Amino acid sequence: MGRPRAHAGGKSLVNSPFTCVDLHMHTTFSDGLLDPEALLQVAAGNGVQLCAITDHDSVSGLPRATLAASNLGIQLITGVELSTTWHGRTLHVLGLGIDPGAASLTRLLSRLHELRRARALAIAARLDKHGMPGSVILDSLSQCPVITRTHFARELVSRGHAKDTASAFSRWLAKGQPANASAEWPELADTLRAILGAGGAPVLAHPLRYTLSAGQRRTMVKEFAQGGGQALEVVVGGQSPSQTQTAVGLCLRADLEGSQGSDCHDPALPWQRPGRLAKLPPAVTPIWHRWVDLHDSPARPTRTAE
Ligand SMILES: [Zn+2]
Ligand SMILES: [Zn+2]
Structure with a gap:
């Protein structure tokens, strides 16, 4: 189809x-x-x-x-x-x-992918700074087509740093938390x-x-x-x-x-x-x-x- x-x-x-x-x-x-x-x-x-x-x-x-x-x-x-x-x-x-x-969509998606890559790097660096395995997690996500904060949250849970994804967000990844990195998405x-x-x-x-x-x-x-x-x-x-x-x-x-x-x-x-x-x-x-x-x-x- x-x-x-x-x-x-x-x-x-x-x-x-x-x-x-x-x-x-x-x-x-x-x-x-x-x-x-x-x-x-x-x-x-x-x-x-x-x-x-x-x-x-x-x-x-x-x-x-x-x-x-x-x-x-x-x-x-x-x-x-x-x-x-x-x-x-x-x-x-x-x-x-x-x-x-x-073409219009392809252009927008490549911009979004760049922004997501930059945000993932920033999140990993912030986790590293707080003694968390940010770079290690990022390496493990290298095959992910699109890296989201949920990916980081799941990895923090599976590595024993949070009891569930909600806690990973509220402790590390949500707005105002130490590993949050914002992205300026397209208007x-x-x-x-x-x-x-x-x-x-x-x-x-x-x-x-x-x-x-x-x-x-x-x-x-x-x-x-x-x-x-x-x-x-x-x-x-x-x-x-x-x-x-x-x-x-x-x-x-x-x-x-x-x-x-x-x-x-x-x-x-x-x-x-x-x-x-x-x-x-x-x-x-x-x-x-x-x-x-x-x-x-x-x-x-x-x-x-x-
Ligand atoms: Zn959705
Ligand atoms: Zn949504």
Whole structure:
């Protein structure tokens, strides 16, 4: 299966046959615990029919994911989760339905990889300075396509320096802690342009996870929409029903479509199980209607454009 077909005017495709959709999952190509084949196997076992692999700042897992999804008979939308800066804060924006080889995206990804390399070096140096095995950990991560703070956290745990990854973050890696190193991710406007330039739909990930006031959150969503953002991740793994209602309000107010995803890094964690999500509230237009593969659709909706 190639890149999913995008449909202009996708809102008309209202008879989506897909009832189990998960458009946010991570593999070993970033900081997920399972490789694409194993993760999609779990997703298929959970009844997922339509999914996206959205590794942090990487599209390298997509060829394997595409093949695995095809073998399992589930539909895959290409994806990526990009780190970006909005008024000095880090946000995550999903690019769904992207052309992974598009020049705009390739340029942005190589910039992100440089920033990640520099940040990993800085984290390792800070750990070393505090008598921790920073450089040793960094060496052990040399095969990782994208090094995240979670990689450092897991290594600190496995080497007996923290009891779990949450403690590794709160003691060493979180903002304000001794081994934290910040990165100046690309600005939101640049990230949105790169996704749109790759033919993808920008989706603001987990909008309620950022530490913001209600007013700041509304401004974030408004500016995201004004910059070309197309959807808000309304349903996310581990989110409470009242948070989902807040996300629905933000989504409708900014006239965005809605998305949903587990943000699975480890399928063994109950709040991250692929496909095990609350339903997208009916007031919200699902973004995936634009990528429905029509030959799989029992409803055969009219194709509006290719
Ligand atoms: Zn994220
Ligand atoms: Zn994620």
